[in-house]
Every structure is written in C-alpha cells, then in structure tokens.
C-alpha cells in the first residue's frame with residue numbers, strides 16, 4: 302500500500318509489535334450505531350480502522366452497535382454496509398451485531414451482581430441525574446445501593462421477565478459516587494424498554510447501555526485496539542473497570558483520536574437527521590450533505606475520500622479541516638480519470654454566416670488530452686452553434702480574450718471565428734444571437750500563420766445538442782463552524798446552496814452516460830450524472846468546479 306505517515310496510533314502499534322504485546326495481532330473494528338447514514342466523519346474512522354488492519358496484516362470487524370432499539374432500523378444497516386464497501390473496504394466474514402451478545406451480556410450482568418458490583422436501582426431517571434452530582438460536587442448514594450446480591454438478582458431477573466414498566470428500575474454498576482470522574486458514579490448498565498428490536502424481536506425488554514456493551518463486545522471479538530473519538534476519553538476507566546471485573550477472553554486497549562470537523566458543514570447524525578426530516582435538503586443523499594450517500598451522488602469518488610483521510614492524518618488535537626482540501630483531493634483524482642466533454646450551461650446562439658447551410662462535419666475530440674488510452678469521439682459541428690453566454694461581452698473589459706464584436710476566438714478543436722454582428726431582442730435589448738464568420742484554413746483550431754488567438758471557447762452544435770439539467774452547489778452553511786457560537790446551527794444555512802439550470806445543452810456523446818459517471822465539462826468543472834436523469838433529459842451535479850480553467 303501507500304506510504305502512510307506514522308501517526309501516534311501507528312506508533313503505539315509499532316511498539317506493541319516489537320514487544321509482542323498482542324502476540325503480533327492487530328484487530329480493530331468499526332462500530333456504527335445503525336441509527337442514521339454514515340458521513341465523512343465516519344469515513345475517517347473507517348479508513349483508520351480498516352487501514353490499520355491492512356497495514357499490519359490484521360483484521361477489522363464491522364460491528365453494529367445496535368443496543369438502542371427505539372432509534373435503529375434495518376434500512377440503516379443495509380446502507381452502512383453498502384457505504385463501507387463503496388469506500389473500498391471489506392470485513393469478509395467478520396460482520397457482527399452487539400445484539401448477538403445480549404445473552405452473554407445478560408449473564409455477565411448477573412456475574413457483576415453476584416460479585417456485589419451491580420445493583421438494581423428504583424430511582425427515576427431525573428433522580429439518578431440529581432444524585433449524580435456535578436464536576437464540582439460529589440454524587441450521593443442511591444437509597445437502593447445497599448440491596449443484597451440475592452435481592453438484586455431476583456429484581457434483575459424480574460426486570461428481564463417483563464414484570465416492570467419502562468423506567469421503573471435500572472441496573473447500575475456499583476463503583477464510586479464520589480469519583481472525580483462523573484462517568485464512574487455508578488453508571489447505568491441496563492434499562493427497561495418494552496420495544497421490539499430489529500433483530501431480536503421481543504426476546505428482550507431490558508437493553509444494555511453503550512458503555513457496558515461496547516467493551517464486552519470488543520473483548521468477545523478478540524479486538525486488540527479499540528479506537529474511538531476523544532469524547533470517550535472519560536469513559537476509558539469504565540471500559541477497563543467492566544473488563545477487569547468480568548471473565549472475558551481479552552482486554553483490548555482503548556485509544557482515542559480527534560474526530561473530523563469539516564468547515565461549512567455539520568458532521569453529526571442528530572443534526573443531519575434534522576436537515577432531512579425538516580425538508581431543508583431533499584433526502585439523505587442530497588448532494589449538499591456530507592453523508593457518504595450525498596457526496597457519492599454529488600460525484601465524489603472513494604479514491605478521493607480515502608486520499609483526503611490519509612492527508613488529514615490522525616491526531617489527539619481537535620481542529621477544523623478546510624473543505625477546500627477535500628475538493629482538492631477530488632480534483633486530483635478526477636483530473637486523472639474523468640473524460641473531457643462539452644456542455645453549455647447558459648446557451649447563446651452563434652450563426653457562422655460563411656459556413657454552408659445544411660452542412661455538418663464531425664470533429665475528432667480526444668477524451669483526455671494527456672491520456673490517449675481514453676480514446677476519442679466525433680463531435681458534430683455545423684452552421685448554428687451555442688456558446689456560453691458568459692463568453693461574450695459586447696463592451697469587452699480589459700484583458701478580455703473571449704468573444705466580443707470584431708474579436709477572433711478559437712472554438713475548441715474546430716475553427717477560429719470572428720464576431721461580425723450582435724443581434725438583440727428589440728424589446729429588452731438582450732443579446733439573443735451572434736453572427737460570426739469562420740476561417741476555413743484554421744480547421745482543428747490552429748492556423749499556419751501562427752496568429753495570436755488567445756481565447757478558446759467550448760461549444761455545442763445547435764442541431765445536435767441535447768437538453769440537460771445542471772445542478773450547481775455551494776456550501777450548505779455560510780458559517781465555517783455552523784455548530785459553534787450562539788444560536789441554532791440552522792441559522793447559518795446558505796439560501797443559495799443549490800442553483801438549478803434547466804436549459805443547459807450537452808454534446809450528443811453524453812446521451813447515454815450512465816448514472817454515477819464523472820466527466821469534466823471543459824472549463825466548467827467536474828460533473829456527475831444524477832439518478833434523476835430520464836431517457837430524454839440527463840441531469841448533472843457539479844461535484845467541484847475547476848480551479849483553473851484553460852486559456853480564458
């Protein structure tokens with residue numbers, strides 16, 4: 302694989318390999334909760350966990366952390382599997398569900414009770430919170446804390462049997478209500494939820510909490526390095542407490558890293574769900590969203606996202622990554638791979654007066670100027686063409702090398718043309734058509750006399766062009782950190798994040814371009830065929846604009 306910088310996690314593992322701490326094994330996992338679609342933050346975690354397995358010849362599990370039946374759905378499970386594969390990773394036969402361990406987790410809970418390390422508490426959720434204290438104030442013991450193991454075992458079994466309603470009781474670890482670490486103040490291990498689970502149905506009416514489930518699942522799967530984001534740093538002592546007190550087959554090492562924050566967007570399932578359910582965007586795959594579904598539909602490639610994750614690296618310090626870096630990675634990838642084709646977004650008609658009426662010629666265009674292996678196609682040229690409205694100025698600015706009255710420009714690979722007349726709508730004064738002449742001696746877009754023609758324009762033949770819809774995107778938020786500062790994150794939504802151009806024109810070679818295919822529209826950017834395309838009308842998303850357009 303590619304040379305990967307030794308980030309602090311790789312350094313830890315290098316050392317483990319030297320000392321033989323795990324017997325030379327590296328086993329990681331990616332543990333999504335199936336309660337939403339994956340986003341670019343998850344991509345960082347996927348690239349890290351699966352990347353470590355790849356680089357150290359180890360293994361990486363895909364495990365669904367499905368302990369909260371109220372919020373989880375099969376739809377999300379399927380989408381997550383699909384997204385991980387799309388990113389280019391494979392868990393082979395190592396697909397697991399935390400719910401597979403409900404039986405074992407229950408047995409381990411009884412073990413903790415028998416050891417006097419867990420108790421059934423009748424306090425309500427609010428009371429538990431009040432008793433827990435704060436960072437500056439120690440917690441207080443629950444009045445139920447001193448129940449005997451026998452009493453606790455009886456109550457816990459009855460919880461499981463469904464004798465009590467939701468919220469009536471919980472099982473708590475008996476650790477230390479005065480611990481400076483609030484997480485260790487007798488955390489809840491189990492709660493009652495009479496809710497059907499998407500995999501276990503109605504087998505259970507008590508469900509284990511994340512902190513209890515996660516470490517046990519890691520241990521049962523033989524995980525060596527359990528990598529999570531920084532906000533779980535305070536939970537690490539609990540992770541270790543649970544495993545130290547149970548007869549589990551191993552004790553993985555939890556390591557925290559800084560999660561990805563990306564400018565001008567939000568990476569939080571909770572916030573993304575709001576945007577979708579409130580109709581701010583069209584769905585989970587809206588091309589403006591940072592979901593993997595969204596960026597994929599927008600035209601992002603797995604290669605670009607993996608490259609991005611490698612470049613941002615892994616650290617312990619939170620920071621904000623510039624969206625421009627992600628765009629740069631995409632341009633680099635597509636510059637190599639996307640075919641160059643022509644489309645006109647805002648058409649302006651051009652009539653070549655000295656070109657024979659009814660005549661058409663085919664002009665050979667390479668698909669990539671630097672990669673002949675990508676082949677070529679014939680582009681029809683005729684007397685009537687369309688060029689980009691922006692490429693004409695009636696009163697040209699300084700250094701305007703594009704079309705203007707009397708000016709000569711090159712039509713890409715075709716001819717030099719000179720504008721001889723500007724036709725306007727008499728009512729509005731709007732320019733509706735340009736009359737030009739071409740120099741037949743410049744066929745191919747060059748001349749023997751070497752005269753200087755600096756502007757090169759893209760174009761389509763009026764008789765052959767096909768209609769297309771083009772969707773241009775801008776950042777979804779106007780603030781670099783929409784979640785930072787006062788107020789709701791939605792206050793900084795960008796009202797102009799989507800511009801739809803309904804009457805664009807594309808060259809005929811694009812008639813049957815498949816959905817998901819990336820192309821470069823010369824001078825306009827990289828575009829991807831959208832799933833809304835019909836046989837009569839292709840729809841394109843602009844994935845990213847070109848940084849530099851050639852020969853303006």
Ligand code: ATP
Nearest residue numbers: 332333334342343345346529530560561568569570
């Ligand atoms: P969200 O905050 O969006 O709800 P989450 O962390 O709750 O995300 P999970 O499904 O639990 O979502 O995440 C699975 C894994 O992905 C976890 O290990 C988590 O640390 C990691 N992850 C989630 N968001 C990011 C991020 N922004 N950067 C890096 N890793 C992330």
Ligand code: MG
Nearest residue numbers: 333334366511
């Ligand atoms: Mg989570």
Ligand code: MG
Nearest residue numbers: 334569570571
């Ligand atoms: Mg979360």
